[in-house]
Amino acid sequence: MHSRQNSPNQHQTEEPSQAEIANLLALFTQQHYAEAKACADKLTHQFPQHGFTWKALGAIHKKLGNPEEAITALTKATLFLPTDADVHYNLGNSFLEQSKLSQAESSYRQALVIQPGYMAAHYNLGKVYQASENFDAAQASYRIALSLQPDFVEALSSLGVVLHSLGKIEEGEIYLRRAAEINPNDPQNHTNLANLLQELGNTEQAESLYRQALKINPYSWQPIYNLANLLINQKHLSEAETMYVQVVQLRPEFAEAWFNLGNCLFAQNRHPEAEISYREALRINPDYAEAHNHLGIALREQERLTEAEQSYRNALRLKPDYVDVHYNLGNALSELDRIPEAEVCYHRALEFNPDYAEAHNNLGIALKTAGRLEEAKLSLEKAMSINPEFLEPYVGIASLKTYRENDPQIALLEKQLATVHELKPEAQIRFWFAIGKMYEDLGRFDASFSAYEKGNRLKFSSVTWDEEKEIAFIDRIKKLFTKVFFDRSDALADMTNRQPTSNIASERTPIFILGMPRSGTSLLEQILSTHPSVFGAGELVIMKEVIVNAALSEDYLHYPDAIANFSLEQWHQLGQSYLDKVWELAPHSSHITDKMPANFLHIGMIHLMFPNAKIIHAMRDPMDSCFSCYSRIFSKNNLAFSYDLNSLGHYYNRYITLMEHWHTVLPAGTILDCRYEDLVENTEAQAKRILHYIGLPWDERCLDFHKNKRRVKTASQAQVQKPIYKSSVARWKHYKKYLGPLEELINRRNRELNA
Structure with a gap:
């Protein structure tokens, strides 16, 4: 064992x-x-x-x-x-x-x-x-x-x-x-x-x-x-903000709290801070489609449209049926001037939600911008039919129609008068301009002026306009660009036996249409662009970009002094830069118009860059021109001076004084003056006169300018698609009793000149 x-x-x-x-x-x-x-x-x-x-x-x-x-x-x-x-x-x-x-x-x-x-x-x-x-x-x-x-x-x-x-x-x-x-x-x-x-x-x-x-x-x-x-x-935004901040301190990885903090900051118009919050939400949750959308909205408010576009596309990648994002992307593309793409986005939003009144409205605005006015009216009217209380389509359609008594839209617009104060300031401004136009069509000029005045007052309070700065700017221009200055430049060109722009291709002729806003620049361009040799480019900012790069100052503080000692070669380079950018728009055209009215400030530079440039000065009765500005709302914060009669009168006086200066210091024939009243009275004779100045043969098609379906991106888009009409001549007289201070400013200058 x-x-x-x-x-x-x-x-x-x-x-x-x-x-x-x-x-x-x-x-x-x-x-x-x-x-x-x-x-x-x-x-x-x-x-x-x-x-x-x-x-x-x-x-x-x-x-x-x-x-x-x-x-x-x-x-x-x-x-x-x-x-x-x-x-x-x-x-x-x-x-x-x-x-x-x-x-x-x-x-x-x-x-x-x-x-x-x-x-x-x-x-x-x-x-x-x-x-x-x-x-x-x-x-x-x-x-x-x-x-x-x-x-x-x-x-x-x-x-x-x-x-x-x-x-x-x-x-x-x-x-x-x-x-x-x-x-x-x-x-x-x-x-x-x-x-x-x-x-x-x-x-x-x-x-x-x-x-x-x-x-x-x-x-x-x-x-x-x-x-x-x-x-x-x-709407208790300050206290809500404090509490959201507490939440993200207690729970730093809570994406929804960062998102709502962004919404709270956005509601207070603190868009850069809202952007930071949305980005923090996306750091925590990169697939947060709503945060991508709202980030896009915050970027758009900061005018960073390309970045906004990318944010919207990120949201759609995550959520292809996100209706509001299709709409928002359409808005960004519209502002980027990519109208066909914007139109696609609005249609996509409407596929998902056919009763999306805002999408119908903005599609109408895009079609209006594209010059497809009848389609635009249909879209705007569709928006109204879906939501009769929605103000924006009434505003959008106002410039596309003439109101008559018994128009049902009159009562709908007037109904908004009781609650207009509840709208956001931007919406109130658009409302007052639209109803002002409606009352003007109906011949109710007292009510019309009252509405225009309210809209202008609100708008002027939201913009910045520095009268002293503008006076100093014009004074600097006149001080530098004298006859002696131009004579010296001409003498230098003679000594070197060439023109500053002699190497610039002679087959490319820029045509500058400039003057006071609402003086007929759009009509002139529409007539010229109907000629087969002319491409109408609209209001270009390229000249401003050239000047900013040359003067190294975006706010013109160093202009024109910074370019006072430029050589002929530098003027040549500036001119070449301008032409290269402009001709990207129409490479095969021999003539391209730039109808930025404010280029009247830069005629001296234009002459030095292009001694043989064609400069057409659009002129109009000063009271008609000024009141036409006063009765219009311009895109973004452009033309801030136009929303106050006093600033408007002073701006006109500085403009016309500077134009007289250019006529004095530049060779005779450099600038062609064209009066709006003459153009509407005898369109053919004036058109022939302008084409002769440019050096182009007469073409009968110029008289059918209103059939030209090219895009017009200014406040005159509806008018230039109509035959010549004379109702805008002496229009201001309907409002004469309200325009005394403006008339006095303009008459005072005339008296001083004749004294």
Whole structure:
């Protein structure tokens, strides 16, 4: 017989002693979790089939914040304690904390098979269903939990929230109020009830409950966040901002809070700060389509249109059916002057939502810009039919029609008079100009001027106009560009036996149409662009860009002094730069018009860059020209002077004085004056005179200028698609009694000249 020896696996069937188990429990109870873990690790190693030690190790890992290790230990425990409902319940809790919902559901169900009356398992199973948005199943589980323990606050509160989600608002309110009554010191109970009451429209009580929750716990982010959302809806932007800032400090990775902070800042017109918040939301969640959209809106407000376009496209990549983004992208493309692409975007938005009044409106504006006026009217009228209270289409259509008595749109526009003060300032301005035009069409000139005056007053208060700066600018121009200055330049050119622009291709002839705004520049360009040799480029900013680059000053502070000592070669380079940029618009044209009216300021430079340039000075009766400006709203903040009669009169006087200066210091014939009144009286004779000056043969098509469908991007877009009409001549006299100060300013200058 052989003596018996212990085998290596002898301890696997043994159990820890009661003293070892008591020591483990004591360490756990005393919260010495690291020592408890060491003890449990030792026991599970020594007794790997002892279920209780695995159960204890799972609980210890949970306390130590090791969820995966807890799941591993508790899974082991279920193997050795398959009928222990607590083990399955604890394993379900660990799965739930890791958002492993299907595994959590399975564990809780197993616990309930073992112990059907396990209230906590029913409750947590309800939490699993709620997290899965299976609200009906969640409701059933919470109701079972409450049948087992009717005053279980967490179940009362959770059932109330689920009923809220199911639209059973009144029943949900009962449970939420019960939870708050039982435990008034839990801020979550007040927050949940406040959320429900806010949806019911009881914002006053909701706000009170949110503030009550914050008294209990000032650092509870949910009531702070929800109260901020309530306050922003009530336009209490400053306090809402403070609360959103608190939320992102408490939860820096909460993308929605950063997004709503951005919305709050945007509502306060703090667009760069809003941009920062939207970008932070996107750092946290790059797939946040709404944040991409709102970032695009903030960038557009900062006139960073190319970046805005990219943000909108990012949103559409994530959410192709995002209707508002198609609309917003169309707006950005319109402002980028990419009208065909904008039109596609508006149509795309309307495919998703045919009743999108704003999209119909802006499609109409885009079509109007493209010169497709009848289509534009149809789109604008469609917007009106969808929403008769929507102001913008009435504003857009005003320049496309002549109002007559009994027009139904008159009553709709007049209806807005009672609430116009509730509109944003920009909308109020557009409204007053539109209704001013309507009353003018109807011959109600007193009401018309009153509307124009209100619109101009609002607009002028929103722009910056520095009269002293403008006076100094004109003085600097006249001081530098003297006859002596030009004679010296001509002499230098003779000495070098060449012209400053002798190397510039002679087949490219720029035509500058300039003068006072609303003096007929658009009509002149429309007539000329109908000639087959002429491309009408519209109001170009290229000359300004050339000057800014030459003078190294965007605000003209160093102009024209910075170019006083330019050489002939430098003038040549400036001219070449201008031509290269302009001829990108129409490479095969021999003549291109630039009808930027303000180029009258730069005639001296134009002459030095192009000694043989064609410069057409559009002239008009000063009162008609000025009042036509006063009765128009221009894009963005252009022509700020035109919104105040005093500034308008002074601007006109400086303009006409400078034009007289150019006629004095430049060679005779450099500038061709063309009066608007002569043009409408005898269009053919004036057109022939202008073409002769330019050096082009007569073409009968110039008389059919109104059939030219080219785009016109100025306030005259509708007028130039009509045959010549004379109703604009002496138009100002209908308003003579209101224009006394303007008339006096202009007459005073004439008296001073004749003195």
